[in-house]
Amino acid sequence: MAAALPDGAHRRLSRGQLIGLAVLLTLLLLLATFQTRATLEGFHLLFFVGFMGHSAVKLVAAFTPRRPIAAASLPDEALPGYTIIVPLYREASVAAELVANLTRLDYPRDRLQVLIALEANDHETQAAFAAPDLPAGFQVLVAPPGSPQTKPRACNVALERAHGDLVVIYDAEDAPHPGQLREAAARFAQADANLACLQAPLRIEPDPRFLPDQFALEYAVLFEVFLPALARWGLPFPLGGTSNHFRAEALRAVGGWDPYNVTEDADIGFRLAAEGYRLDVISQPTLETSPATLRVWTPQRARWIKGHLQTLAVHARGPVVRTPRGAVAFVLTLALPLASSHLHGPLFAWLLLQWAGSTVDLLPAVPAMDWMLVFFGWTCIALAGAQAQRRAGHRQRPLPLLGAIFYWPLQSVAAAKALWQFVVAPFHWDKTPHTPRSANRSLPRLLARTGRALP
Template sequence: MSLVYETPAVDPLEASAPAGAPLSALVEYSFLAEAQLDPAALAHACRVSEQWGVPPHEVLIASGHITEEAYMAALASSAGVAFLPRLPEGGAAAPGKANQRQCLTTGVLQETGPAGRLLLGFSCLRPFAMRALLARLAPRPVALVPPRELRRALAECFGSSLAQGAISALKSRRPNLSAYRPASTWQARTLVLGCLALVAAGLTAPLATAYAVSIGLAFVFVPVIVFRLLAAFALTRRGPHEAPEDAARVADRELPTYTILAPLYREAHMLRPLLHALSQLDWPAAKLDIKLILEAADTNTVAAAHGLHLPANVELLVVPDTGPRTKPKALNFALPMARGDYLVVYDAEDRPEPDQPRRAYQAFCAGPPNLATVQARLNIYNPETNWLTRQFTIEYSALFDGLLPLLDAMHLPIPLGGTSNHFRVEALKWLQAWDPYNVTEDADLGARLSRLGYRCTVIGSTTYEEAPVRLGGWIRQRTRWLKGFIQTWLVHMRAPRTLLRELGPRGFLAFQIMIGGTILSALVHPWFYGLLALELAGGGLLALPQTVLGFPFWTVSLFSLVAGYATAMGLGALALRHRGLDRLLWQVPLMPLYWLLISVAAYRAVWQFIVAPFKWEKTEHGSQAQTRPPR
């Protein structure tokens, strides 16, 4: 069964409009009579073009009243130049001495072969302006090409260099910030020597070692407890229902072009719901630049995407099959072809609220000049599937409604979520974009943003995602996340004093809590249960301590355990109430069981980091019952 793209529920051209188009537009677009365009549609397009701030033909194309091919063919015929509906493989190259950047910026290629015609495929110029350009280029031979076809040719022409740049840009220009080298020499030596010393101490004096390590870890977790308390207090002050940001609605004509990057891998069945969700976004269709990023090795998804009837603002990009096969590499490949001033990343299962791009753009306009990223909040649209999805919902609610807004309010580094990150494209390119070797590229990019003086803020708009419904898929996803946290911590701790200077003491501490603390807590959590089990088996759990180290050990450890559980559960409960998910409150006492599963994934992540640091375990999404957008 072929998939069919669903057009927006409301066609802007169906709105009420004057009976006829302005005389100037009738003259300028008279050549479209050959394409049998309804004059009433042109009249409507002229009105909407004034609202959107784009030429009328872009409105006609975006609304589906005429195709790119039909428009460019009619324009070429009226201007007396050739029209090429499709370019053969290898049929275009860079004109003259133009480099890749110039070609991608101008959207101009040259036909290979004896004809050597310039290939123009941009639609931003009105017909009179395009004719004036063609007159200036005369007598040089020119051919018009549909814009999407020319962009496909650009990706084909520069595919190898784009793929190479996607892999090597960060590691060649800022190698100290790339996870290509998993750990520095001093880090590897320190970790090995530390483990050996701990084993030796444990064999020599096991009880004293256990006491000392546990006390040390308890003090390490005190800042985490304090941070959760602050987040919970901030949630109580915001109340159960948070109002949207108070900002005037920006007129459509003043909105810039917005690029959406949507990487997909083995997700042919997710194309239709994703496109439907993107069609609901409150943004002029002619100013949306949607790029579906596919992998060449994923032939099923590529074939399904080519079988879709896609609107003019949706473009397919196929990434060459080169390692590492990761999401950040795919995003890096597409970034040079982004036409927008702003950019957002959505995953295949994402269902963003329709007003999200507007709220993100308003945040950019109201924020400081160094605001480079806006993070939307993430939550789950299938929380009732099973126990795992309920716990996942509690975790996401606490993180994105509690902890990240606190980091934002305190101007601290924010570990970005893997989706719904809105960027200034200029700043993203300056950062060398994503690290293709980091399997949790979002958290790493958040740290790099802060280190280089950029800000990130969190907005109230939500993107709903699908939580894994099977334990195996959940374990693989969490393994990848925690492995990426290990990579991120090691990369940014290669030079601790430099990190401290760039982030400042508060930012440095926040980085240790959110990145290092997440890894450490997951690794040591089961050991507290082990020690409790030993004490219980020995009958000494409720007895008075018999050694000097015993009393402080139990005092600090029990405080850490009780306070840690209480603050985590309290924050989770408040976040659920803030979301209006009171029906899940009964799941809060079961959170410790969920944390034990996280510990299983953490040890699997450590092993995988050693044997396969760049392995990307794809999370499977899209059962039939969970591809519907939330109500």
């Protein structure tokens, strides 16, 4: 059993949160039983204001200039020790490709430690890393048997062996830009000790199919527009699950990762902020692949939403929400996105039913404010998406922007699964399978094309 943080995701809801949830459910039941027009209109207006505000924030973020983030490169002798942690489970098929991607990193080998963290029951991946001669500095660690069997638990095992001043996390499918470590090291050297983490942008490799295309657009909006804007505004934010670069000292000061949180990246961003640390972003990207089918996408997205539910519950009772900046970030990055994930599908279905019913005089017409909400929300995301495509170095394409409105309702399918798992299987980790990239895809060329930073 992994050591739990004093107030982490192992404690799903506090007594006060359980009481508050019970009161809310009772009120909703009473509303459903004794509904009045004024009450329904009040909820309708609250819903409208919340979603309009969420969309408006994305619009403001799209027009917020990125802070200049260049830093003078450090000579080799001034570079700090760097530890790369790569937690893997059932990833034997991509072992060779992962090693090749990490050996492309431009960093002195005598200052680089690469820890491959594996699970005790994953004999296939252990064999894959035992077969080839690993490059100098690579080390395979096997986490002792225990629960929960999660990525953050494996990261904590590796953190105990890490001797670098800086630590970065990569995933099995990651192809980081060769200059990413040098950029992060230079930024840390230039900043004060309160800068605890730098998030590199994650960019999805081109794939013209609908789901990967929408996934790439979603990532672009998050990593090229929203997170840089939050950093510019001085707000904390949930980190991405990979390519986050930490000061090892700050990471240990907050107790490492929460082994019970299935989005440990989101959680640790707020825990660092609660201890007075800052987060920021860098420009050199990491390329990733997208889930190509709903069968792969749905459990991955459900795990993310469940982890955000865990993070919302933990930090709603923590110190972050007691500060104005923390409360604003908490609402913008956790509360509103979670509400959107759960309500997009029902809203979309309701609008379609209202529209269809009104055409045959069975139902009243859809209120104008709801159509305004849909079109305003889509317009904001489309403008943010166009800006994100430009910053990521992607070709400007309107079709993904038009398709986003059909992608949003899929979130509610995953959100329903996430809510169920939050109750019955809160620490279960839905594994996302990865396959090797096809031989005709040139990673060096893709990295060169997408690795430039745009304003």
